[in-house]
Amino acid sequence: MNTPLSGVGARVARYRRMTGRSQAVVAGLCGVTERYLSLIENGHRTPSSDVLVRLARELAVPVAALLSDEMPRSRTTALTADEGVVRALLGGVQGGQVLRPRVLRARVEAAWHTWQTSAARYTETEPRLSQLILDTEATTRGTTEAPDRRQALRSAADLYSLLRSYCRRAGRLDLALLVADRSRRAAEDADDVIRRAAAAWNLGHCLLSQQDGSEAAIGIARAGIAALDEAPPSIHRTAMTGALELVHVTADAQRRRWWQARARLETCVFGLADEAGEGNVMRTVFGPANTRLHALSLEVLAGEGARGLRLGSKVDVRSLPSRERQFTFLLDMARGYCQRREDPAALAHLLELERISAEDMIRNSAATDAVTVLLDRARPAGRPQAEALAQRLGLV
Structure with a gap:
């Protein structure tokens, strides 16, 4: 008589192949032997509930997907963004103050510094964000002199870039896309080519977080690189080009095009990283260390743990800002x-x-x-x- 687990092995094998990873890799991540996983996939062993949960977690599907032939729905992430931040972004509160551009710039820079350097960055940054959003919106609306307005728009582009990172990690991918678009519009209104490229980088990362978003991310990255032709040669232009190329690399890796991703790193990105040097242009942290970090991530995702660890041994984590x-x-x-x-x-x-x-x-x-x-x-x-x-x- 059939049981609910009668086809679980075939489903495990199917979802494992969809990830592009070998039995050895998935078995290691799930804490079982390769032989045991092979026996499960061939229907000779029935996994315990604990092993079933670990397999589902590693294969990025609900447990129910391994128990049924019905394809799983997309998983959702818990909504953990601060309520005040959400209300400020969606227009649920008022009270912004028009600031002098240099004051707004200082506050945005301080928020970014905390976000990138503090061990308690959520606790320390969240209380500032809602009022900073309101003040930024009020300043961009209430500043009319062209030079001051351009400075205010640059600060707005940078703030929404930070919020893209925050919203993405708080599980609000919808808001991450919203603020990425606001960053793009502010950069365009400021007529700032480098910030426009940074906005493309932000939007590319949002798309990489979406199911089946890798192709669109590549399109955004290529468009951002093309737009940089308007900028004169500089370290900032080189770094932003490299950062956008890394979006392309990550998209290739997500599609399990390992060799294309490796080739782009070797033939393009490492050269740009050496030319740009270690830096943090538009908070992209682009440079040789970050490029090696992406190479490490690529190999771990491909299941090549040993190769990834060899690459990781060359990274000085202290050089990452x-x-x-x-x-x-x-x-x-x-x-x-x-x-x-x-x-x-x-x-x-x-x-x-x-x-x-x-x-x-x-x-x-x-x-x-x-x-x-x-x-x-x-x-x-x-x-x-x-x-x-x-x-x-x-x-x-």
Whole structure:
């Protein structure tokens, strides 16, 4: 007699192939042996509920998708953006003040500094954002002198760039697209070519967060690079070109076009990174270190943990001006060690992630998934640390 689990192995195999990853990679990430996963996929073993949950998490589908032939709906992310920020963006509150352009610039710069450097960036940045949105809107509407208005519009473009990052990580992809478009319009009204390119970079990252958004992201990136032809040669132009090329690389990786992504890195992006040097033009953190970080992410996503770790060993995380990028680097290193089942090294990197930003860690599903995998297969010597970390993150 058929049971609900009778076809689970075939479904696991189907969704695994859709990710472009081997049995060895998925088995390692789920804390089981390659042979055991093979037996599951061939229908010779029935996975426990715990293993079923881990497989579903790693294959990015609901558990129900492994129990039924019905294709899963897109997953939604919890809405965790601050209510005041949401209301300010959607026009639910009033009270903005017209500021002098240099005052607005200082406040936007301070918000960006906190966002990129603080271990408690959500706690410290969120209380400022709603009033800053209102004051920015009031200033851009209420400033009429051309030079001052252009400065105000530049500040608006930069603020909405920050809000794109915030909204995306808070799970509000709808608002991330909204503010990315506002950043683009402000940059266009300011007639600022570099900020227009930065707005394209922001919009490209929004599209990369959407299901099937990689093709559109590539189109936005190519258009942004073409628009930079209007700008005179400079480090800023080089860095923005490289940052947009990385959007293309990430889109290729999402479509599992590993070799195209690697080729673009080698033939184009690394040269631009060397030319631009380490920097933070328009908060893109573009440079040699960040480019190597993308190469590491590519290999981890492709399931080439050993190759990724070799690339990661060449990155000096201290050279990255953004705590967020440091976090991403260490997370990819932890995932690479998880793939190779080098759990002590993976745990060490996860503990460093917690030190850099516990707030980011609890909001990042890849980080919490890695902690769960380590906890599930922890040996007695490493279990106390893994359990303590899981408890601090509210996972147990």
